[in-house]
Amino acid sequence: MLVFIIRRLMQAVLVLAVMSVLVFVGIYMIGDPLAILASPEATELDREAIARALGLDLPLWEQYLRFLGAALTGDFGKSFVFGQPAMRLVLERMPATMELAITATVMALVIGVPLGLYAGLRHQTALARGIMAGSVLGFSLPNFWVGLMLIMIFAVQLGWLPASGRGETVGVFGIQLSIFTADGWSHIVLPAITLGLSKCALIVRLARATAREVMLMDFVKFARAKGLNEKRVIGVHILKNIMVPITTVTGLELGTLIAFAVITETIFSWPGMGKLLIDSIIHLDRPVVVAYLLTVVLLLVLINLVVDILYSVLDPRVRLGNAK
Amino acid sequence: MTDTALPAAAPAPTESPLRRIIAEFAESRLALLGVAMLVLFVGAALLAPLLVPQDPYDLATLDILDARLPPGEVSGTGLVFMLGSDGQGRDMLSAMLYGLRISLFVGVTAVALALAIGASAGLLAAYIGGRTESIIMRTVDIQLSFPAILVALILLALLGNGVDKVIIALVAVQWAYFARAARGAALVERNKEYVEAARCLGISRARLLLRHLLPNCLPPLIVIATVDIARSITLEATLSFLGLGVPVTEPSLGMLIANGFDYLLSGVYWISVFPGVLLTLVIIAINLVGDQLRDVLNPRLKR
Numbered sequence: 001m002l003v004f005i006i007r008r009l010m011q012a013v014l015v016l017a018v019m020s021v022l023v024f025v026g027i028y029m030i031g032d033p034l035a036i037l038a039s040p041e042a043t044e045l046d047r048e049a050i051a052r053a054l055g056l057d058l059p060l061w062e063q064y065l066r067f068l069g070a071a072l073t074g075d076f077g078k079s080f081v082f083g084q085p086a087m088r089l090v091l092e093r094m095p096a097t098m099e100l101a102i103t104a105t106v107m108a109l110v111i112g113v114p115l116g117l118y119a120g121l122r123h124q125t126a127l128a129r130g131i132m133a134g135s136v137l138g139f140s141l142p143n144f145w146v147g148l149m150l151i152m153i154f155a156v157q158l159g160w161l162p163a164s165g166r167g168e169t170v171g172v173f174g175i176q177l178s179i180f181t182a183d184g185w186s187h188i189v190l191p192a193i194t195l196g197l198s199k200c201a202l203i204v205r206l207a208r209a210t211a212r213e214v215m216l217m218d219f220v221k222f223a224r225a226k227g228l229n230e231k232r233v234i235g236v237h238i239l240k241n242i243m244v245p246i247t248t249v250t251g252l253e254l255g256t257l258i259a260f261a262v263i264t265e266t267i268f269s270w271p272g273m274g275k276l277l278i279d280s281i282i283h284l285d286r287p288v289v290v291a292y293l294l295t296v297v298l299l300l301v302l303i304n305l306v307v308d309i310l311y312s313v314l315d316p317r318v319r320l321g322n323a324k
Numbered sequence: 325m326t327d328t329a330l331p332a333a334a335p336a337p338t339e340s341p342l343r344r345i346i347a348e349f350a351e352s353r354l355a356l357l358g359v360a361m362l363v364l365f366v367g368a369a370l371l372a373p374l375l376v377p378q379d380p381y382d383l384a385t386l387d388i389l390d391a392r393l394p395p396g397e398v399s400g401t402g403l404v405f406m407l408g409s410d411g412q413g414r415d416m417l418s419a420m421l422y423g424l425r426i427s428l429f430v431g432v433t434a435v436a437l438a439l440a441i442g443a444s445a446g447l448l449a450a451y452i453g454g455r456t457e458s459i460i461m462r463t464v465d466i467q468l469s470f471p472a473i474l475v476a477l478i479l480l481a482l483l484g485n486g487v488d489k490v491i492i493a494l495v496a497v498q499w500a501y502f503a504r505a506a507r508g509a510a511l512v513e514r515n516k517e518y519v520e521a522a523r524c525l526g527i528s529r530a531r532l533l534l535r536h537l538l539p540n541c542l543p544p545l546i547v548i549a550t551v552d553i554a555r556s557i558t559l560e561a562t563l564s565f566l567g568l569g570v571p572v573t574e575p576s577l578g579m580l581i582a583n584g585f586d587y588l589l590s591g592v593y594w595i596s597v598f599p600g601v602l603l604t605l606v607i608i609a610i611n612l613v614g615d616q617l618r619d620v621l622n623p624r625l626k627r
Contacts, residue, residue, distance in 0.1 A: 142600065255470075260473055277477075
């Protein structure tokens, strides 16, 4: 197990190193930040001074080495737009994004697992068919369009819920969270539904497919033969077994969710790091884009690692050491 | 039919494999509905120039006074806006059919290219093995561990707007699915007798790969390709919505929805709603067909 974790972490470092070169060289090619930073009236001399101050006059490889050296100490440079350290900007907004992604995941699980379980156990009933048809709709609906429709119905037509922002937040251990205030809840509901809908559909389908498989297994027949009531068979024997694939998939999808938050945050003006990325791409704010990407890459690598470990804990049949 | 191409099918089956697949496919009414919808959409997209009441790209026919008219209103020139008009006084129905053309074109082209590149890479990896295989498959693994939307977003931020650039970005994020599936299928097929027989006949490596291995690896790839067209279209719409996709001069369905976003808060719903409904219907149709294809072409479920 330890060998496995160390090997994975070393792979992660390699991926990060490759990504940092790709991202840095790639970002270097987009536009000229000077065109945005320097005012139109700036003289050639002013522009040179700005370029020198930001290190933009050096050759590319030297800029990269300077960047790498600083990055290892957690310094990704200052945002061209905000004038604050880029990494701090990203980290400041991370709680908002994580809060949104986790709320969406929990919603998808709480709604998806029971529906999928029902559709799997009673798969001939009309309700089960209806659930499955709904799930096709769930992952066919374009994510961003769902957001627009929710805004249109609940914010514009009915006026029940706010269309943008994060609402009132409460500091928990120094992190601002909005799920602890009623106002915060009213703000998070629509974006969380938007983000979680397709995941919910995925979980329904997965839960149904696994439930149908598990139902036919010997241990379920044995539990029934033992005279256990239906509640216990479903609640313990079947549910426990369908949770293994669901945990794995949900964990792996958390990364996609964080990436898709870029869209949801843009629609709902949710002040997370996804919105920061889009704004930074538009303003050619290189340090922030680089800081965001490397943060997300690190996050994805960590999520994948945790999911792999969790998988082996949940399913004792899986041994990580042998799985090459 | 295809019987002539398969003389080796010894105990002559009463029906050809293709006919069996079609018959099994037709068992699902939903799948047939999907096919019907797709035929309708593709036909409408191809014939758009003949069907639309107004050429949405011809700026001369647009009148700003006709802007944001609700569905059913009549324009200054007597044209009826069946689905309303957009911010520039463009007929929504016409703009949507042209948008559908672009969305379908981008989706199909991107998947075709991704299929060609991915299948080649996957087949080569399985056939050659060794270091080539590990390089290709490591690249696939790393690529698949990143969410497609993020990779496409960054690529487009680097490349800039344009239909060709969106296609490049979509191919870049999708080839890996095909490479993985093609390798998986080829690893199984590689050890079958017909491959050995073909090798004994002394045919060239290229011929063995293209004429023998590839056709037998196709079924899973076709299933992925079908569903992938839906995914490509959604991804393109999403990127265009964020302003990083197709240029404003050639609005796809996603771009039309984005244009309507600005008016949505003032109750002008039709600019965003109708293109979104069309987009959703297209994706549902493709998914219905893909679902049934998966069941029909999956050898594990064969009765």
